Amino acid sequence: MSKDNSANILQEIISHAKEYGFVFPSSEIYDGLGAVYDYGQYGVELKKNIQDYWWRSMVQLHENIVGLDAAIFMHPKTWKASGHVDAFNDPLVDNKDSKKRYRADVLIEEAIVKMEDKITKEVDKAAKKFGETFDKAMFLQTNPNVLRNKEKITATEARFKAALEANDMAELRQIIIDLEIVCPISGTRNWTDVRQFNLMFSTQVGAVADESETIYLRPETAQGIFVNFLNVLNTSRQRIPFGIAQVGKAFRNEVVARQFIFRTREFEQMEMQFFVRPGTEMEWYNKWKETRMAWHKSLGFEESGLKFKDHVKVAHYANAAVDIEFNFPFGYKEIEGIHSRTDFDLTQHQNLSGKKLQYFDPELNESYVPYVIETSIGLNRTILAVLSNSYQNEKLEDGTERVVLKFPPFLAPIKAAILPLVKKDGLPEKAREIMDELKYDHLCFYDEKDSIGKRYRRQDAIGTPFCITVDHDTLTDNKVTIRDRDTMTQERVAISELRRIVGEKVDWRKAGR
Ligand code: ATP
Numbered sequence: 035m036s037k038d039n040s041a042n043i044l045q046e047i048i049s050h051a052k053e054y055g056f057v058f059p060s061s062e063i064y065d066g067l068g069a070v071y072d073y074g075q076y077g078v079e080l081k082k083n084i085q086d087y088w089w090r091s092m093v094q095l096h097e098n099i100v101g102l103d104a105a106i107f108m109h110p111k112t113w114k115a116s117g118h119v120d121a122f123n124d125p126l127v128d129n130k131d132s133k134k135r136y137r138a139d140v141l142i143e144e145a146i147v148k149m150e151d152k153i154t155k156e157v158d159k160a161a162k163k164f165g166e167t168f169d170k171a172m173f174l175q176t177n178p179n180v181l182r183n184k185e186k187i188t189a190t191e192a193r194f195k196a197a198l199e200a201n202d203m204a205e206l207r208q209i210i211i212d213l214e215i216v217c218p219i220s221g222t223r224n225w226t227d228v229r230q231f232n233l234m235f236s237t238q239v240g241a242v243a244d245e246s247e248t249i250y251l252r253p254e255t256a257q258g259i260f261v262n263f264l265n266v267l268n269t270s271r272q273r274i275p276f277g278i279a280q281v282g283k284a285f286r287n288e289v290v291a292r293q294f295i296f297r298t299r300e301f302e303q304m305e306m307q308f309f310v311r312p313g314t315e316m317e318w319y320n321k322w323k324e325t326r327m328a329w330h331k332s333l334g335f336e337e338s339g340l341k342f343k344d345h346v347k348v349a350h351y352a353n354a355a356v357d358i359e360f361n362f363p364f365g366y367k368e369i370e371g372i373h374s375r376t377d378f379d380l381t382q383h384q385n386l387s388g389k390k391l392q393y394f395d396p397e398l399n400e401s402y403v404p405y406v407i408e409t410s411i412g413l414n415r416t417i418l419a420v421l422s423n424s425y426q427n428e429k430l431e432d433g434t435e436r437v438v439l440k441f442p443p444f445l446a447p448i449k450a451a452i453l454p455l456v457k458k459d460g461l462p463e464k465a466r467e468i469m470d471e472l473k474y475d476h477l478c479f480y481d482e483k484d485s486i487g488k489r490y491r492r493q494d495a496i497g498t499p500f501c502i503t504v505d506h507d508t509l510t511d512n513k514v515t516i517r518d519r520d521t522m523t524q525e526r527v528a529i530s531e532l533r534r535i536v537g538e539k540v541d542w543r544k545a546g547r
Pocket of ligand 1: 286288297301371410
């Protein structure tokens with residue numbers, strides 16, 4: 035897929051995902067609920083297949099990683115210990131005229147991008163004017179407009195970083211005022227104060243209001259792993275280094291949520307916390323960076339569509355942090371974070387709970403709070419990455435077009451479609467026999483409606499690797515035509531071979547990470 039005309043491609047993917055039962059807006063009959071989505075009949079299969087693949091890669095292929103499924107509700111002290119009650123904030127600002135709300139940090143970041151754009155425009159203008167004699171490096175060093183903008187960018191970035199580090203909301207507002215940032219809706223600079231907004235959703239437990247207690251919907255799955263560290267250590271026979279993996283829902287009251295399933299208020303994370311001996315954490319951090327990047331490549335993502343991006347300002351709990359970014363239709367954005375979380379979380383929980391969260395290392399003959407490397411990937415963002423990587427609008431040799439989702443076969447929602455050529459002459463019965471044989475191994479789809487060409491297109495559009503067609507000859511030679519989604523080539527094979535052919539094609543072992 036070309037990423038150049040990409041705004042349209044995202045729209046095409048959103049429409050396709052809805053039209054073919056992958057992703058629906060939540061409660062659509064009531065006009066939807068902002069930034070919440072439901073997964074339809076094929077979306078849920080794709081989601082499950084990606085999740086299973088991650089789980090197998092982590093838990094099944096690593097003898098030193100075990101799974102966990104902790105509850106979404108946790109004791110409220112968990113979030114005090116983790117720092118989320120005090121520090122899981124975004125800085126908000128409202129425009130008094132449009133009543134629209136923005137993230138103050140994003141307004142400033144966008145203003146910096148505009149300054150950078152001004153430099154690019156100056157360069158383009160000069161390149162046109164001077165033609166071949168244009169010396170770009172010299173121009174960048176000497177043009178007064180460029181120099182003024184460069185200076186402004188450097189000064190703004192320094193002020194911005196200092197304000198964030200000092201948690202200085204008044205200074206963030208002052209930067210917005212000084213940069214003369216206007217609201218894109220009202221066009222005015224009538225801004226409220228900037229205030230911190232906590233991203234956690236809260237609710238009450240207990241039927242009687244007086245007895246009730248505020249609890250939170252977890253904003254990350256990681257803390258469920260930390261509070262179970264001792265339980266797992268004492269029951270699993272694992273020794274350090276070892277990891278605990280978990281998949282589950284997380285909730286964040288995102289201020290601005292857009293770009294389809296990329297940023298939603300309810301989403302799923304696949305996280306793994308790897309406990310290591312203090313002092314070895316950078317070695318493991320680098321190892322997990324490599325392992326996780328290889329996993330993304332095994333999904334069929336091009337190498338050029340993936341990159342690492344180190345964090346400029348690491349979170350309060352980390353001593354190193356990097357994102358794996360994927361080239362989404364709207365540019366490179368985070369799909370997974372890898373963090374060296376030090377002993378921050380376990381120490382905090384140890385202090386607040388009064389329970390020792392330590393490991394006795396027999397080699398060193400001493401106890402310590404382990405250090406942690408975290409790999410945290412968004413399941414929904416991975417679905418969007420797989421969808422956008424697989425979506426292709428192809429022009430065929432006969433002049434027609436087809437939309438095809440070229441999923442890696444092991445991720446495809448439906449593995450094979452069974453299609454009787456006509457709805458009579460005993461062909462449906464024969465096709466049903468094949469369906470009954472294959473359905474115990476794979477999710478298959480039986481379809482006898484419409485012309486065979488239309489049925490092929492429908493399966494292409496949901497990414498089914500194989501179409502198996504039963505025709506009149508099948509009744510005598512026990513052979514069927516099997517069509518490959520990507521090459522569209524057709525081959526005649528014995529029915530007795532089908533289990534093997536389909537099984538080999540969709541085997542996750544081929545990706546095997
Ligand atoms: P961002 O900077 O995009 O807000 P983050 O750095 O806050 O993300 P982490 O806290 O590192 O994200 O969460 C780990 C992963 O969880 C992210 O890499 C992403 O894939 C996923 N994730 C985080 N927030 C959301 C969200 N609102 N919607 C969907 N996925 C999310």
